[in-house]
Amino acid sequence: MRKLRLLLAGTVAAMALSSATAHAERGTDGDLKILFWQAVSTMNPFLSAGTKEVLASSIVIEPLARTDEKGELVPWLAAEIPTVENGGVAQDLMSMVWKLKPDVKWSDGTAFTAEDVIFTWKYCTAPDGGCAQRAQYEGVKNVEAVDPHTVKITFEEPKPYPYSAFVGAQSPIIQAAQFKDCLGTKAPGCTAANFGPIGTGAFVVKDFKPNDVITFAANPNYRDAAKPAFASITLKGGGDAASAARAVLETGEYDYAWNAQVEPEVLQTMMAAGKGRLEISFGTQVERINLNWTNPDPALGDKRSTTEAGPHPALKDPAVRRALSLAIDRDIIVEAGYGQSGKPTCNIVPAPEAVASTKNDSWCLKQDLEAANKLLDDAGWVKGGDGIRAKDGVKLSFLYSTSTNSVRQATQELVKAMWAEIGVDAELRNASASVFFGGDPASPDTFQKFYADVIMYTNNFDGTDPEKYLAEWLCDKMPGPANGWQGQNIPRYCNAEYDKLVGELSKTADLEKRAALAKQLNDMLTEEGAHIPLVHRGDQSSFAVTLEGVRMNSWDSQVWNIADWSRKK
Amino acid sequence: MFTYTLRRLFFAIPTLLIISFVIFALLDLAPNDPTGDLPLTIPPEVREQIRASLGLDQPFLIRYMKWLQQFFINEPLNILESLTGWQFGDGERMRVLSWATRSPVVDLIVQRLPQTLWVVGLAYLFGIMIAIPIGVISAYKQYSIFDQIGTFVSMVGYSVPTFFTGVLLIVIFSSYLQWFPSVYDTNLRVTDFDSFVAQIRQMALPVFVLALYNASQIARFVRASMLDNLHQDYVRTARAKGVKEKAVLLVHVLRNSLIPVVTVIALGVPTVFSGAIITEQVFRVNGLGQLLITAVQGADMPLVQTLTFIFAVLIVLFNLIADVLYGILDPRIRYD
Helix, strand or coil, X not given: CHHHHHHHHHHHHHHHHHHHCXXXXXXXCCEEEEEECCCCCCCCCCCCCCHHHHHHHCCXXXXXXXXXXXXXXXXXXXXXXCCCCCCCECCCCCEEEEEECCCCECCCCCECCHHHHHHHHHHHHCCCCCCCCHHHHCCEEEEEEEECCEEEEEECCCCCCCCCCCEXXXXXXXXXXXXXXXXXXXXXXXXXXXXXXXXXXXEEEEEEECCCEEEEEECCCCCCCXXXXXXXXXXXXXXXXXXHHHHHHCCCCCCEECCCCCCHHHHHHHHCCCCEEEXXXXXXXXXXXXXXXXXXXXXXXXXXXXXXXXXXXXXCCHHHHHHHHHCCCHHHHHHHHCHHHEEECCCCXXXXXXXXXXXXXXXXXXXXXXXXXXXXXXXXXEECCCCCXXXXXXXXXXXXXXXXXXXXXXXXXXXXXXXXXXXXXXXXXXXXXXXXXXXCCCCCCCCXXXXXXXXXXXXXXXXXXXXXXXXHHCHHHCCCHHHCCCCCCCCCCXXXXXXXXXXXXXXXXXXXXXXXXXXXXHHHHHHHCCEEEEEEEEEEEEEECCEECCCCCCCCCCCCCXXXXXXXX | CHHHHHHHHHHHHHHHHHHHHHHHHHXXXXXXXXXXXXXXXXXXXXXXXXXXHCCCCCCHHHHHHHHHHXXXXXXXXXXXXXXXXXXXXXXXXXXXXXXXXXXXXXXXXXXXXXXXHHHHHHHHXXXXXXXXXXXXXXXXXXXXXXXXXXXXXXXXXXXXXXXXXXXHHHHHHHHHCCCCCCCCCCCCCCCCHHXXXXXXXXXXXXXXXXXXXXXXXXHHHHHHHHXXXXXXXXXXXXXXXXXXXXXXXXXXXXXXXXXXXXXXXXXXXXXXXXXXXXXXXXXXXXXXXXXXXXXXXXXXXXXXXXXXXXXXXXXHHHHHHHHHHHHXXXXXXXXX
């Protein structure tokens, strides 16, 4: 009898123990339901660089290193982050060596080796492949294996910031064995591989229905035996942002809905149901108004909005550019359109903290109509009978264009009203996003063509280093007929001093000096009025209250640590 | 009749060729770009390479000819191969590939057909089944309470857009009452009674929304057509000869009234295949309608081209079927 009692006590203790550690076992938390309101087209991020494809594929395939939610590099498939200090990056910055984690296995049970890393580079740089992530491998001369678990990358010229190839969700490693016959023009033909890449991640693709639903199962060969907590994932796509947020926050049908791009007050009513929460993280996205430095007058024909057209008759005046910025109340724009997922900003490089400048916050962050009016008065812009300022026959009346989106149209209205207070008129226009951002050289409505006085949109940079991004404002990056309107210097800003500083940045390796240079460049753009930064935009997604372990990340994929996600018991 | 059908089929070939060319030209002229949806962080030179890898750097006519070859020769051969197991040539043929998914367009369409036929097709069927009795009774008892209510409901069903009724039903039945799911699960397989119930539950809302819309439209046609016939001389003759009222209504009047209605129903069948773009989006049914709209938004030209062309084929085909049915239902009409 006593023995029995002991046995019973033992069983109870064992049960108590096992339930306490239940979340530390693979596949115990059932199905994780994810909703993407833009459906996923393919699981191969090299064939489609859309955010949704990069995100979905990051559940399965992984890079050597990721950036965590604080913006710091963490080794992922690599054992450590190579630096100049630990000898991983060569002193002359011409090469770097990645040491891979030794016991990583692909989901099919084969070993993950340096050959896979080399193959990934070959796959993306193969001629005629049209690899969408090619820019990640820019400046890479060669990738070779030192031994099966060591990879050496050689660069064409010194690379002060080498963490681009094989780092982040945009540059994951694919399995050489699976994709060996899919190089170059053969890439699109490998449908089975593109829809179900073999990966090293916590989950494997079980079933893929393009533009509809993906089913994942826990990876039996995942390197951490206790993870993932979920046995499977169902990732459904389609619909719109508001109803996706509702399915998590209000009806509780889903655990996670990506990108809750919905007006703040709508989200508030959904949150009242108490079934979900919003998580926000800030990356480098900035909603800005670009000012056209060239003349967009339709009378100029093909020359309009190019340097040949000459400077913009009104916006060439620095006082006008400064006054347009001073007249804007960024707090109201944030409150109306972005809520918690936006912050007023005067920087084009708003993060990470080390490179975010605060120099212009004093004059630019607060609306100052008096100063703006005075600036225009002093510059000789006089109000006419219609209340619009003019000088030498040039009226301060601007064509203000953007992409079609309810938040953008509301912002346009607000800005128009604010500018009216300083005697500036704006004609509002919008074009469908696929046309506005489409870059079709035959269309007059693309943001590259800039057939308007001011345009508004959001841009950002990948990772945490702004060097490539700041190089977009170089004189020779202006879009124009010569390059098929394919340039990134949309405002047509051109300053020899700026170009020189960018050149300096590309040669500087010291992180502190790089940060100082980046701040200086960022400040130049704001002070000279290449654009008017408005809102530092965050990423906002909705999660069920029962979902634990989420660390919302704007620097990498939002699901970067999905292996750690679990359900609250 | 047979030679007429053959002649019509023969004339359909040049019509369809012209349609395919017009669609292709329109899509090519539209200011859309397959790289337009990509993040702005992708540099322009990479976008150029992507466009080249999609074949966009080739001249318009070559691209059109390639599509013709892929659609009219390669795809049918492929279907024949998979049906019969025969092999033609080396089996390596360029198929029509979607730009967004990089997978064969025909496979995508085959994958989407079931849910569209189930939801949109069933809604069409229900719509017809509801509409005909309502139309008949409304006409027979014109200006009665039943007619007034029927007319009111059809007007509401016809004029309130599906994106409103759909969201309204979700708010009432999914958010508030929680009776039905708001998201359609395309992975659900009906294997036992429980999964059958789950399938019924997830189909209930979208089918209701669409059935209401379809029924309103058809009911108005039936009513109008019945009213036309009820006052004809042959009806009076039949009644005078002592034919039972039931027979007058259901045999004489209904049969004659159905002639124009059948045409309307037949011409509506292609719209079943083109899916219900809005309703499919609202409930995430992800059928052919959703496939088409995502393709349009993502500038996935081969997919838009192929889908639109298949719809064109169906419309031409059902026009023909409607004409032939007309001849069968009404012996006065002879085509030869």
